[in-house]
Amino acid sequence: MTTQKAHCLILPYPAQGHINPMLQFSKRLQSKGVKITIAATKSFLKTMQELSTSVSVEAISDGYDDGGREQAGTFVAYITRFKEVGSDTLSQLIGKLTNCGCPVSCIVYDPFLPWAVEVGNNFGVATAAFFTQSCAVDNIYYHVHKGVLKLPPTDVDKEISIPGLLTIEASDVPSFVSNPESSRILEMLVNQFSNLENTDWVLINSFYELEKEVIDWMAKIYPIKTIGPTIPSMYLDKRLPDDKEYGLSVFKPMTNACLNWLNHQPVSSVVYVSFGSLAKLEAEQMEELAWGLSNSNKNFLWVVRSTEESKLPNNFLEELASEKGLVVSWCPQLQVLEHKSIGCFLTHCGWNSTLEAISLGVPMIAMPHWSDQPTNAKLVEDVWEMGIRPKQDEKGLVRREVIEECIKIVMEEKKGKKIRENAKKWKELARKAVDEGGSSDRNIEEFVSKLVTIAS
Numbered sequence: 001m002t003t004q005k006a007h008c009l010i011l012p013y014p015a016q017g018h019i020n021p022m023l024q025f026s027k028r029l030q031s032k033g034v035k036i037t038i039a040a041t042k043s044f045l046k047t048m049q050e051l052s053t054s055v056s057v058e059a060i061s062d063g064y065d066d067g068g069r070e071q072a073g074t075f076v077a078y079i080t081r082f083k084e085v086g087s088d089t090l091s092q093l094i095g096k097l098t099n100c101g102c103p104v105s106c107i108v109y110d111p112f113l114p115w116a117v118e119v120g121n122n123f124g125v126a127t128a129a130f131f132t133q134s135c136a137v138d139n140i141y142y143h144v145h146k147g148v149l150k151l152p153p154t155d156v157d158k159e160i161s162i163p164g165l166l167t168i169e170a171s172d173v174p175s176f177v178s179n180p181e182s183s184r185i186l187e188m189l190v191n192q193f194s195n196l197e198n199t200d201w202v203l204i205n206s207f208y209e210l211e212k213e214v215i216d217w218m219a220k221i222y223p224i225k226t227i228g229p230t231i232p233s234m235y236l237d238k239r240l241p242d243d244k245e246y247g248l249s250v251f252k253p254m255t256n257a258c259l260n261w262l263n264h265q266p267v268s269s270v271v272y273v274s275f276g277s278l279a280k281l282e283a284e285q286m287e288e289l290a291w292g293l294s295n296s297n298k299n300f301l302w303v304v305r306s307t308e309e310s311k312l313p314n315n316f317l318e319e320l321a322s323e324k325g326l327v328v329s330w331c332p333q334l335q336v337l338e339h340k341s342i343g344c345f346l347t348h349c350g351w352n353s354t355l356e357a358i359s360l361g362v363p364m365i366a367m368p369h370w371s372d373q374p375t376n377a378k379l380v381e382d383v384w385e386m387g388i389r390p391k392q393d394e395k396g397l398v399r400r401e402v403i404e405e406c407i408k409i410v411m412e413e414k415k416g417k418k419i420r421e422n423a424k425k426w427k428e429l430a431r432k433a434v435d436e437g438g439s440s441d442r443n444i445e446e447f448v449s450k451l452v453t454i455a456s
């Protein structure tokens with residue numbers, strides 16, 4: 001199907017974990033003939049290492065052009081001003097595109113920015129919310145929004161039953177729900193649902209086979225469509241041109257160093273360790289992790305962002321890491337996960353990392369830090385059964401011997417056989433979902449054909 005007329009204006013929340021899945025989704029739409037314009041904030045564009053993308057990018061303002069979220073101080077201050085200034089500058093952009101002969105057919109917006117629906121309505125333009133997190137996590141926030149889920153902090157051992165989800169413990173819900181100090185952030189997350197009844201589509205970065213029950217349940221309330229995993233096609237169905245660069249990044253990957261080192265390791269022998277772009281581990285946890293990796297006797301590739309490096313134990317880089325491991329400040333994660341030498345992924349379970357491990361069939365050791373990660377980790381272990389969660393001690397730390405044991409289970413022991421087999425199974429299901437006729441591909445096709453109808 002091709003059309004020149006359908007035009008999507010993509011409005012991501014300006015953070016790497018949000019913009020990249022929307023960028024990959026945009027590439028899928030573009031391959032089906034839709035024109036794409038990404039509206040990115042000036043402050044975010046300034047922080048990018050490079051802007052190597054085939055889609056067109058236009059700047060809008062969040063009201064903090066010099067420093068974005070950091071300049072705002074608090075998240076709430078940021079979101080509040082972004083609404084005021086963003087609404088105006090997005091409207092100006094839509095006007096400019098119309099005058100240039102490229103009228104917008106639909107705004108695909110991150111529901112962190114629900115005011116996009118009002119902008120769309122003002123222009124008579126359709127809107128689609130794009131949820132970057134799992135449907136399970138969205139469902140939990142939905143139940144907070146409805147007042148069904150209330151969690152006093154004392155109830156951390158309580159079992160909770162949420163429609164569409166398996167019974168979970170209070171400690172498995174997103175940290176913003178369980179931690180009373182996050183109430184303002186939670187308010188904003190719950191606000192994602194505020195304009196949904198006025199939006200035309202609700203797109204979710206997941207795939208049907210992965211979250212069937214919860215998707216079926218949510219679909220009774222909202223017109224949801226799964227369109228993921230939003231991993232470059234070259235790692236899944238291979239129908240789009242090769243696109244090794246995953247997207248936009250604040251960090252510069254040490255690609256050659258990583259790939260050269262991995263090329264010298266035996267098949268399925270390496271533990272890959274990363275906690276994503278935001279997590280800050282306690283120094284004591286970093287030390288336990290360092291010793292756990294070292295004692296496991298496995299080779300490891302560990303991403304330690306430069307701001308975290310001072311937390312590594314003394315002499316770790318010079319002595320232990322130089323023998324068995326490689327520590328880098330950032331890596332090309334998809335190329336790493338795809339590499340035949342990788343045996344398991346010790347991850348914080350950010351949704352992008354989780355989907356990437358699923359899509360590339362890498363078993364996980366799930367060490368969540370905050371946000372949606374505890375819920376993702378629970379699903380990894382108990383629902384998809386493609387990883388394990390190391391037990392924390394009473395201080396909330398995962399000790400070195402626990403890490404060592406988990407690595408052994410996932411990579412070599414009989415106990416981990418099912419995990420390794422399931423990893424292969426999910427990889428295949430992820431590929432099928434986006435391949436021609438798969439569940440996500442059908443949803444994208446349907447979305448595109450409706451866009452074409454709107455545009456014509």
Ligand code: UDX
Pocket residue numbers: 016017018020133246253274275276277278279303329330331332333334349350351352353354356370371372373
């Ligand atoms: C944040 C939240 O923390 C996460 O919980 C939420 O689900 C999304 O937003 P982040 O912590 O950065 O994201 O984690 P994640 O979602 O896993 O995204 C990290 C991205 O950075 C992944 O796409 C990963 O491939 C990439 N990455 C990570 C690299 O390219 N190189 C690295 O060295 C590490």
